[in-house]
């Protein structure tokens with residue numbers, strides 16, 4: 178059986194069979210990988226720590242016919258801070274969930290890997306929802322899913338200083354005239370300006386960014402609906418989070 182190694186983050190983990198876990202990894206080399214971690218739910222399993230959600234580890238995997246199997250997991254970072262605080266757990270879950278739904282298996286996306294790892298570290302001190310929103314805008318941009326944030330997708334009108342409406346169906350932002358009767362959420366000018374900073378500011382200055390409750394709700398709410406429509410999947414962690422940020 179061919180064996181391969183992967184420098185990867187556990188982005189999803191669910192119970193499988195009697196004592197196994199089915200884990201989704203996002204690796205630097207191969208992108209997304211699904212694998213079974215056998216026996217890791219047994220109390221004495223030595224691989225328990227390496228296969229927990231958010232863990233960054235060196236993996237050794239066996240290639241299988243349908244599913245690969247984890248042979249070894251050597252943790253490099255367990256991101257304990259993500260489990261200490263519920264908001265951080267939810268934001269990190271939102272980050273890994275979006276990475277999972279927006280990528281396909283075994284397509285290398287090394288920049289998305291680096292971005293994800295950076296944000297899991299940034300969640301140590303950054304406002305968790307600023308981190309989630311900033312990560313999501315950057316990931317969408319990187320993968321080519323982010324529309325222009327300064328003009329109407331239909332008529333091209335400059336939206337600076339105006340209300341805008343984000344629509345996956347229209348493929349971007351709409352002005353008030355082009356919105357018609359579409360049931361889309363409003364983004365006020367202040368929110369659009371903050372989105373520009375969340376996307377473009379240097380990572381080291383993100384902790385200086387401030388937003389109020391209304392802006393937070395608008396940005397995260399619009400991003401959630403946009404991504405759900407774009408990828409035709411319900412974002413469970415985002416929905417759970419919405420109870421905290423609304």
Ligand SMILES: [Zn+2]
Pocket residue numbers: 329330331332333334351352353354355356
């Ligand atoms: Zn328009």
